[in-house]
Amino acid sequence: MKADEKPARIDPTAGPRWGSDVAAAMLRRTGIKYVALNPGASYRGFHDSLVNFLGNEEPTMLLCLHEDHVISIPHGYAKATGEPMAAVVHSNVGLMHGLMGIFNAWCDRMPMLVIGATGPVEPQKRRPWIDWIHTAKDQGALLRAYTKWDDEPRSPEGIVEAFLRAFQATRSEPKAPVYICLDAGLQEKALERPIAIPSPERYSPAATPHAPQEVVARVADLLATADNPLLLVGRSSLRQEDWDRRVALAELSGASVLTSIKERACFPTDHPLSAAAPFFWVGPRGKEVAREADLIVSLDWPDLNGFLQQFTDNPDALAARIVHVSLDSQLHNGWSMDYFGLPPVDVPVAAGADVFVAQLLPELQSRLSGRRRWQGETRNPAKEPAYSDDSANSIAPRDVEAALAKARGDLQVTLAHVTIGWAGDAYHFREPLDFLGHDGGAGLAAGPGITIGAALALKDSGRIVVGILGDGDFMQGATALWTAARYGIPALFVVSNNRSNFNDELHQEAVARVRNRPVENRWIGQRIDGPALDHAGLARAQGVDAEGPVTTVPELEAAIARGLAHVRHGRPYLIDALVKPGYANPPLSRGKS
Known part of the structure; x- marks a missing residue:
C-alpha cells in the first residue's frame, strides 16, 4: 500500500455494519490480495467498506484511470499466478468500458472476480436522471455469454453466498471470469441482524477431473x-x-x-x-x-x-x-x-x-519397461539469434526479440506480452514463468495492463517482467502506466513501433489483390504517422521514465540495458523502438495475400 493511502482512525476490531461491509469482508476471507478499480458512485458504499472497514488492506486497492486497465491488470495477475484478483467497475457504463477486457480473459481462460454495481434497485431511492440511466434490470446480460457465472444478490446472506460461489467457480477448471453486481441500495443498507462470514475452506473448488x-x-x-x-x-x-x-x-x-x-x-x-x-x-x-x-x-x-x-x-x-x-x-x-x-x-x-x-x-x-524412446537426436531447427543485415541503421521486428535474448543473460525474465508477429526462434522459454501468452481475445489495449498485472504478481519474486507491445495496443492502453508509476510496479515496456495498424494493411492488400485493385494504397487510413506519436513522452506524462524513439539495434541494446537497470531498482521504464513495417511471422489473411 502507498503510505499516503493508509486510512486514518480505523477500528480493526469492528464487525460489519452495512451491506457493503459484508461484500468487503468476503473479499478478505476468500484471500483476494488486490482490487483494481476506477471509482463510481454506484459502488460508493463498497468503496467506503474497502477503505473505512478493511483499512485498504487485504485487499489493497489499485486506482486505475480506465476500466480497460481495471480488467487487464487482474488478467495479467492471473496469468502469472493462476489465481484471481478482483476488478471493480462502476455501474453499467463502467462495465461496458471493461467488456472487451473481460472477453479477453474469457478467451484466455483466466480466473477473475469482477464486481459491479447497479441501482438503487428500489425506484424510490433513485436520484432523478443519473441513478435511472445507471440502473439496469439485468446487468449480467451484458457479459453472461463470456463469463462463467454471474449473480445480483438481494440480501446480505445472498452477498455471502454470491462471493463463495463466485470464488469457487472462477478457480475451478476450466477457469474463467465471474461477475457479481451489487445493488447500491443493499450496499448502503444497515445490517438488521448479525451476518456470519464463513471460512472458504468448505467451499473450495473440486479437484480437476481425471480420465478413466x-x-x-x-x-x-x-x-x-x-x-x-x-x-x-x-x-x-x-x-x-x-x-x-x-x-x-x-x-x-x-x-x-x-x-x-x-x-x-x-x-x-x-x-x-x-x-x-x-x-x-x-x-x-x-x-x-x-x-x-x-x-x-x-x-x-x-x-x-x-x-x-x-x-x-x-x-x-x-x-x-x-x-x-x-x-x-x-x-x-x-x-x-x-x-x-x-x-x-x-x-x-x-x-x-x-x-x-x-x-x-x-x-x-x-x-516401455522404463526405456526412453527418444535417443537424444535433435529435431529443433532453432538457430543462434542474429540481427538483420541492416541492424546498424534500422530495427527489423525480429531484432527486438534477438536484442532481448542477448540482454537477458542469466536474468530471470518473464515475458508478459509479445506482438502478433513474434518470431519465437530467437528468445527461448525454459521455465513456466518465462512467457505468459497472448491476450486471449485479440482485443487491443490489453498489453500494458497485462504487463502491469504480471509485474504486480511477481514484484518480490526476483523476476523481471517485460512486455513487448505494438504501437496501436500501447496507445489504447497507455494510461495503465500511471498505475504502475503510482504503486511502484516495476516492468519494462518495449513498444515495437511500426507507425501503422500493419495487420490491417495486409488485410487491405489481400482485398485489393482479390479485386484486382492497387495494393500500394493499402496504407491509407492505417498509418499512425504525420504527426508521429510521442510514446516516450506519453509514458513520461504518466510518471514513467522512458526514452525513444530508438532507431538502430545498437541504440536498442543500450536502451534495454538502461531499462533493465531501472526495473531492477523497482521502477517501470518504457522504450519506443521504431521498427520497419513487417512481421517476423506474417499473420494469416483471408483471401490472397
Whole structure:
C-alpha cells in the first residue's frame, strides 16, 4: 500500500455494519490480495467498506484511470499466478468500458472476480436522471455469454453466498471470469441482524477431473506403438512439476512437440524435441512435422481443428490417430465462436491436460519397461539469434526479440506480452514463468495492463517482467502506466513501433489483390504517422521514465540495458523502438495475400 493511502482512525476490531461491509469482508476471507478499480458512485458504499472497514488492506486497492486497465491488470495477475484478483467497475457504463477486457480473459481462460454495481434497485431511492440511466434490470446480460457465472444478490446472506460461489467457480477448471453486481441500495443498507462470514475452506473448488483408467491405457498403447507421435501442448499450468512431466512424456514417448505463442510457456523451446518455434500460425516446419505424424496428442490445444486445417484440406481424412484432452467444452455456448471448429478425434479425453499427463506417464513407463524412446537426436531447427543485415541503421521486428535474448543473460525474465508477429526462434522459454501468452481475445489495449498485472504478481519474486507491445495496443492502453508509476510496479515496456495498424494493411492488400485493385494504397487510413506519436513522452506524462524513439539495434541494446537497470531498482521504464513495417511471422489473411 502507498503510505499516503493508509486510512486514518480505523477500528480493526469492528464487525460489519452495512451491506457493503459484508461484500468487503468476503473479499478478505476468500484471500483476494488486490482490487483494481476506477471509482463510481454506484459502488460508493463498497468503496467506503474497502477503505473505512478493511483499512485498504487485504485487499489493497489499485486506482486505475480506465476500466480497460481495471480488467487487464487482474488478467495479467492471473496469468502469472493462476489465481484471481478482483476488478471493480462502476455501474453499467463502467462495465461496458471493461467488456472487451473481460472477453479477453474469457478467451484466455483466466480466473477473475469482477464486481459491479447497479441501482438503487428500489425506484424510490433513485436520484432523478443519473441513478435511472445507471440502473439496469439485468446487468449480467451484458457479459453472461463470456463469463462463467454471474449473480445480483438481494440480501446480505445472498452477498455471502454470491462471493463463495463466485470464488469457487472462477478457480475451478476450466477457469474463467465471474461477475457479481451489487445493488447500491443493499450496499448502503444497515445490517438488521448479525451476518456470519464463513471460512472458504468448505467451499473450495473440486479437484480437476481425471480420465478413466481405460482411456489412459488406450492412449498409452497408442503412444507406445506410434512411429512418429506428436504432442500439441496448449493450455498448461504454471507448476514446475507439471512442466517436468510434459518433458518426461515427450522424452519417454519420443514425440515431437509443437507449442503456441498464444499460450503460456509450457515446454522448453530449446529442447531437442521442440520441433518448431512456438507460433501463432503454423509455418513450413510445423506443417512438415504435423504431416509426418501418425499420432497427434492434443493437450488442451485451443483450436485443434484450425491447426489441422493449416496443413490439410480435409482433417477428417487424416491417417493419423488423434487424441484430444480438454475440459473446455464445459464453457462453450452459442454466442461466441471461441470454441473453434469441431475437430475429428479418435480418443476424446474429458480431463485436465496436466492431470492426464500425470496419469499417463506411469502407464507409458510400464508399456516401455522404463526405456526412453527418444535417443537424444535433435529435431529443433532453432538457430543462434542474429540481427538483420541492416541492424546498424534500422530495427527489423525480429531484432527486438534477438536484442532481448542477448540482454537477458542469466536474468530471470518473464515475458508478459509479445506482438502478433513474434518470431519465437530467437528468445527461448525454459521455465513456466518465462512467457505468459497472448491476450486471449485479440482485443487491443490489453498489453500494458497485462504487463502491469504480471509485474504486480511477481514484484518480490526476483523476476523481471517485460512486455513487448505494438504501437496501436500501447496507445489504447497507455494510461495503465500511471498505475504502475503510482504503486511502484516495476516492468519494462518495449513498444515495437511500426507507425501503422500493419495487420490491417495486409488485410487491405489481400482485398485489393482479390479485386484486382492497387495494393500500394493499402496504407491509407492505417498509418499512425504525420504527426508521429510521442510514446516516450506519453509514458513520461504518466510518471514513467522512458526514452525513444530508438532507431538502430545498437541504440536498442543500450536502451534495454538502461531499462533493465531501472526495473531492477523497482521502477517501470518504457522504450519506443521504431521498427520497419513487417512481421517476423506474417499473420494469416483471408483471401490472397
